[in-house]
Amino acid sequence: MNLIELLDNSSGTWPDKPALIEGESAVSYAELSAQTKSLAARLAELSITPGSRIGLNLPNSVAYVALTFALWRTRAVVVPLPTECTEEEVSEITGSLQLDAILGARPQSGSAQIGAGLFLTACHPPVRADNHGLDIAFIRFTSGTTSARKGVVLCHDTVRDRITAANQGLAISADDVVIWCLPMAHHFLVTIALYLSRGATIVLARHVLAEPFLAAIQRWRGTVLYASPFHYGMLARHLAGGGTPTVRLAVSTTCSLNEDIADAFHARFQIPITQALGIIEAGIVCLNLREPRTRWNSVGHPLPGFSVRILSPDDAGCGEVAIRGPGLFDAYAAPWLSREELAPDGWFRTGDIGRVDEDGFLYLLSRKTAVINLAGRKVFPEEIESVLNRHPAVRESRAYGRPHPHLGEVIEADLVLDADAAALDSVRAHCRAQLASYKIPSRLNIVSELPRTAVTGKIRREVIAV
Amino acid sequence: MTDAREIEASLLDFMRREVFAPDLELTVETGLVAAGFDSMSLVRVLLFIETTHGFWIPQGEINAETLRNIRSLAATVLRLKHAP
Numbered sequence: 001m002n003l004i005e006l007l008d009n010s011s012g013t014w015p016d017k018p019a020l021i022e023g024e025s026a027v028s029y030a031e032l033s034a035q036t037k038s039l040a041a042r043l044a045e046l047s048i049t050p051g052s053r054i055g056l057n058l059p060n061s062v063a064y065v066a067l068t069f070a071l072w073r074t075r076a077v078v079v080p081l082p083t084e085c086t087e088e089e090v091s092e093i094t095g096s097l098q099l100d101a102i103l104g105a106r107p108q109s110g111s112a113q114i115g116a117g118l119f120l121t122a123c124h125p126p127v128r129a130d131n132h133g134l135d136i137a138f139i140r141f142t143s144g145t146t147s148a149r150k151g152v153v154l155c156h157d158t159v160r161d162r163i164t165a166a167n168q169g170l171a172i173s174a175d176d177v178v179i180w181c182l183p184m185a186h187h188f189l190v191t192i193a194l195y196l197s198r199g200a201t202i203v204l205a206r207h208v209l210a211e212p213f214l215a216a217i218q219r220w221r222g223t224v225l226y227a228s229p230f231h232y233g234m235l236a237r238h239l240a241g242g243g244t245p246t247v248r249l250a251v252s253t254t255c256s257l258n259e260d261i262a263d264a265f266h267a268r269f270q271i272p273i274t275q276a277l278g279i280i281e282a283g284i285v286c287l288n289l290r291e292p293r294t295r296w297n298s299v300g301h302p303l304p305g306f307s308v309r310i311l312s313p314d315d316a317g318c319g320e321v322a323i324r325g326p327g328l329f330d331a332y333a334a335p336w337l338s339r340e341e342l343a344p345d346g347w348f349r350t351g352d353i354g355r356v357d358e359d360g361f362l363y364l365l366s367r368k369t370a371v372i373n374l375a376g377r378k379v380f381p382e383e384i385e386s387v388l389n390r391h392p393a394v395r396e397s398r399a400y401g402r403p404h405p406h407l408g409e410v411i412e413a414d415l416v417l418d419a420d421a422a423a424l425d426s427v428r429a430h431c432r433a434q435l436a437s438y439k440i441p442s443r444l445n446i447v448s449e450l451p452r453t454a455v456t457g458k459i460r461r462e463v464i465a466v
Numbered sequence: 467m468t469d470a471r472e473i474e475a476s477l478l479d480f481m482r483r484e485v486f487a488p489d490l491e492l493t494v495e496t497g498l499v500a501a502g503f504d505s506m507s508l509v510r511v512l513l514f515i516e517t518t519h520g521f522w523i524p525q526g527e528i529n530a531e532t533l534r535n536i537r538s539l540a541a542t543v544l545r546l547k548h549a550p
Contacts, residue, residue: 231505234525
């Protein structure tokens with residue numbers, strides 16, 4: 001199958017219903033489907049062929065959605081390039097995933113215009129990417145746990161399967177109005193694509209502040225919220241402006257909720273926040289639909305079709321969470337590693353440490369790997385260290401997350417310098433040039449040496465200097 | 467005592483360096499939201515204020531009035547800094 005069928009089916013069933021609302025203007029399903037057809041024709045004219053890997057470097061917008069489906073209509077592979085990426089990061093992704101072209105809002109030399117403020121720039125990879133005979137819809141670039149990064153490869157059938165599975169829990173229908181605030185470059189498949197496959201209306205909210213977000217919920221009679229704890233915290237502490245009686249489901253994802261926010265949000269809106277376990281390798285695996293209020297810190301039970309297992313549990317029952325179910329990723333792209341090679345028994349190891357209570361509720365406790373979670377954005381310390389280590393004044397470095405009461409964690413780094421402390425300004429400028437702004441350590445500490453493990457000499461990640 | 471001008475200058479310097487594109491002509495009166503200030507920018511600025519001034523701006527204070535521009539944000543920082 002091709003995921004464009006999901007949109008075309010909705011367009012056939014609900015042609016006049018608003019698919020997307022941006023500002024004051026609504027785009028109906030029929031209009032969205034028509035937009036994808038004309039964009040696909042234009043892309044084909046520009047030699048975008050099936051299997052081409054195309055980077056999508058745009059902020060949340062109707063155009064973002066239309067281009068994703070238009071690329072699927074041409075059977076091209078969509079690779080989101082988050083707009084916060086620096087030029088260096090974009091060129092690294094372009095090279096390692098062998099992108100054929102990038103769609104973005106800025107013209108480059110040799111760009112072709114494909115719409116208002118939309119430009120296609122060819123990348124001319126030295127070797128064309130090998131899709132290994134798969135019908136790939138999507139590759140999500142993620143920083144890996146080693147310095148080599150990986151792209152998560154998802155085929156059309158895989159995405160359809162995870163959408164079907166996720167909706168057993170979310171129960172999105174044509175009666176739903178989803179108020180959207182997360183970056184589409186990080187969240188699209190079991191969210192935007194799912195909502196559109198079920199005829200829901202998506203409102204693109206301006207999300208910096210609580211007021212416009214709350215106003216959008218009330219104005220458009222929102223029924224579903226899908227946001228991070230940071231957004232819920234802002235809403236909960238915004239006391240003016242009335243309630244949200246139309247909301248039936250408020251899902252929290254991207255990082256663990258804390259009790260303050262769970263309580264404050266419930267007190268303010270009388271709606272519990274439902275935690276989910278959503279990962280790019282599997283879609284939405286768990287959703288706490290049964291007891292979101294009383295067991296607010298659980299991600300709940302596996303959705304139908306999914307199984308969860310705790311590997312090598314300790315005395316308290318805590319161990320690495322492994323999952324099995326529909327719509328698991330097909331491969332990693334760079335270097336290519338198939339799911340069968342990575343998870344021959346069908347169990348994917350998530351890297352999260354968790355436990356399951358006597359009633360089957362799953363609780364996530366920490367990451368096995370050292371990933372830093374800054375207000376829901378995942379940042380790999382190796383990526384920051386590799387940038388720091390390229391600076392001539394830095395002999396070695398260690399980046400880590402320091403627990404923070406409002407953000408989950410914040411990024412700090414310890415540096416061993418080959419120069420005096422005056423070099424720090426230059427190190428900061430180097431970070432700004434090389435790293436998306438949220439990945440820049442908020443504190444750089446000069447130390448005389450880094451803690452290391454005795455055996456391998458590797459930098460110890462569990463030690464956080466106080 | 468740190469006054470409003472000093473706070474404005476430090477916020478302006480930080481946002482020029484770490485939040486907005488270098489080609490944007492940012493002043494203390496530039497409308498932040500219209501200039502593209504998003505929730506990750508907000509996180510960066512709240513962390514900067516916490517690091518420089520030693521306190522976290524409560525979420526109840528983060529509203530359209532506070533985040534209108536750098537001048538209004540600096541005024542909020544100053545008021546909270548001297549709050550009893």
